Amino acid sequence: MKELTYRLPQKRTLTGTQPGPASTAITARREKAVAKALQPGLPGYVVDADGGVLVDIDGNSYIDFASGIAVTSVGASNPAVATAVAEAASHFTHTCFMVSPYESYVEVAEKLNELTPGDHEKKSVLLNSGAEAVENAVKIARAYTGRNAVIVFDYAYHGRTNLTMAMTAKNKPYKTGFGPFAAEVYRAPMSYPLRDGLSGNEAAQRAITKIEQEVGVENIACLVIEPIQGEGGFIVPAEGFLPALKTWCEDNNIVFVADEIQAGFARTGAWFACEHEGVVPDLITTAKGIAGGMPLSAVTGRAEIMDAPVVGGLGGTYGGNPVTCAAALASFEQMKELDLVGRAKDIEAIIREELSALDDLPVVAEVRGRGAMVALELVNDNGKPHPTLTAQVAAECKKNGVLILTCGLDGNVIRLLPALVIPEALLREGLRVLVEAIRTHA
Structure with missing residues (x-):
């Protein structure tokens, strides 16, 4: 994909235990002030974002495969x-x-x-x-x-x-x-x-x-x-x-x-x-x-x-x-x-290429979607939905600095929604973390 210019370093960085001390302190405040029905997925509290990364208050830089649920397609702090x-x-x-x-x-x-x-x-x-x-x-x-x-x-x-x-x-x-x-x-x-x-x-x-x-x-x-x-x-x-x-x-x-x-x-x-x-x-x-x-x-x-x-x-x-x-x-x-229509096609090609490393695993029933809207459906040995594995994979990814989302009525689908401006190297790195997480827990 064409290289773009970014304000923040486009890299995954983990500083220590997740969540860090500052995020832990804010969580305690959230539990007192915010309705219990709101439960954030990311352990850290975001203070900056750009391209394909989210940076939390403790200095951790996560690869973002959620983009605010397909919102920040042009980037979370696009200069224009x-x-x-x-x-x-x-x-x-x-x-x-x-x-x-x-x-x-x-x-x-x-x-x-x-x-x-x-x-x-x-x-x-x-x-x-x-x-x-x-x-x-x-x-x-x-x-x-x-x-x-x-x-x-x-x-x-x-x-x-x-x-x-x-x-x-x-x-x-x-x-x-x-x-x-x-x-x-x-x-x-x-x-x-x-x-x-x-x-x-x-x-x-x-x-x-x-x-x-x-x-x-x-x-x-x-x-x-x-x-x-x-x-x-x-x-x-x-x-x-x-x-x-x-x-x-x-x-x-x-x-x-x-x-x-x-x-x-x-x-x-x-x-x-x-x-x-x-x-x-x-x-x-x-x-x-x-x-x-x-x-x-x-x-x-x-x-x-x-x-x-x-x-x-x-x-x-x-x-x-x-x-x-x-x-x-x-x-x-x-x-x-930025030709984000063309870039979305490139993102799909990269996602499918990297996820082909899972072709030998029967737990991956299907990789589907179009452009930068791609999902994996996970199943057990009997071909039935496997929400437990899906939750384990999502947690493993977050622990390793990659934010992914799950979906599906059965809770067994991992969805990928990266920003359309994500750099190729970061996209590939995040996908390899996902592949390893699936192999670890499958």
């Missing part, structure tokens, strides 16, 4: 983004676009309309979080169709608000104890090639039959799907699954919503994951990588659908905050200037 944030904040930090508007909101909407799939007329609304974007997509689809039902899929993750908890498949920790949930949400079977062995068309027909029989097309406002599922296990549906669903939606006047919150903005080696099969969604939800770490999300889609809600029906106090808009505009330019 930092400069844009500082410049915007020096003028005004907030006015509320609904009250007193500003140009940067319009500029971000224009760029989203340009970058997202399809050459039809589009409009956008800016919000704060991925869950908020999904909720608003549902609102827009209901206003447009006059229908109520929402179709989601097995293994889906869409957020932590009441409606998006209903749309999310995994119970613990996301839903347990938090019901009752929003009504009119129906779940269909997802294409999961490793487990179901179906072609894309076969899996689509299975889902469509269930939807038609149990919900009825006349009741459906929208179908919401992650083109590559995130928390559910980085599941890439079989080829043809997404196009078949899109065609069925078109035939039945159902709004097709692509949830690209984790997969969007160059992460998969395309601007958006649905582009890999030429799928053009009616609405697309984005967040995470959109603004270099600043809280921003959006719904972008066909102008006639986006204009369906009544005037005043969309919005929010902080949505499209001017500082976050400045960050997004800088991030878009960095994605183009």
Whole structure:
């Protein structure tokens, strides 16, 4: 990969026992001050970050394979983004676009309309979080169709608000104890090639039959799907699954919503994951990588659908905050200037090359994903999910200075989400730590 310039040394450094004394002291404060439900994964408290490293208060430098859950794609302290944030904040930090508007909101909407799939007329609304974007997509689809039902899929993750908890498949920790949930949400079977062995068309027909029989097309406002599922296990549906669903939606006047919150903005080696099969969604939800770490999300889609809600029906106090808009505009330019779409493809090639060292291990059922969104599914001797091994590997990696995340309904999937600006040598080093951890515990 092309060499980039970094502010911090791009190396893994461990100073001693993890966590160090300063982090241990902050943990004691956290346990008294912060709700118990929030349990950080990294042992150290971060004070600096750049490229592919996180530096904690004790001087440890970790290789970061999480990037804030696919947020800091352009880097956690990208100079262009930092400069844009500082410049915007020096003028005004907030006015509320609904009250007193500003140009940067319009500029971000224009760029989203340009970058997202399809050459039809589009409009956008800016919000704060991925869950908020999904909720608003549902609102827009209901206003447009006059229908109520929402179709989601097995293994889906869409957020932590009441409606998006209903749309999310995994119970613990996301839903347990938090019901009752929003009504009119129906779940269909997802294409999961490793487990179901179906072609894309076969899996689509299975889902469509269930939807038609149990919900009825006349009741459906929208179908919401992650083109590559995130928390559910980085599941890439079989080829043809997404196009078949899109065609069925078109035939039945159902709004097709692509949830690209984790997969969007160059992460998969395309601007958006649905582009890999030429799928053009009616609405697309984005967040995470959109603004270099600043809280921003959006719904972008066909102008006639986006204009369906009544005037005043969309919005929010902080949505499209001017500082976050400045960050997004800088991030878009960095994605183009640094060719992060091409770099994501290079990252995938390196990941697959390094993980090929595990080809002889039956515990690795599959390496899957696209671009810098790749996962390993781990199983036991009987081919069943192996969450214990997965947790052991994640802990071993963290102990050795590499931060990785796990996912999947069965907790048996290791997901890799490095920043798209990570240097090649650091990427390879971290992957070799992961390989050794799997071999140690397999």
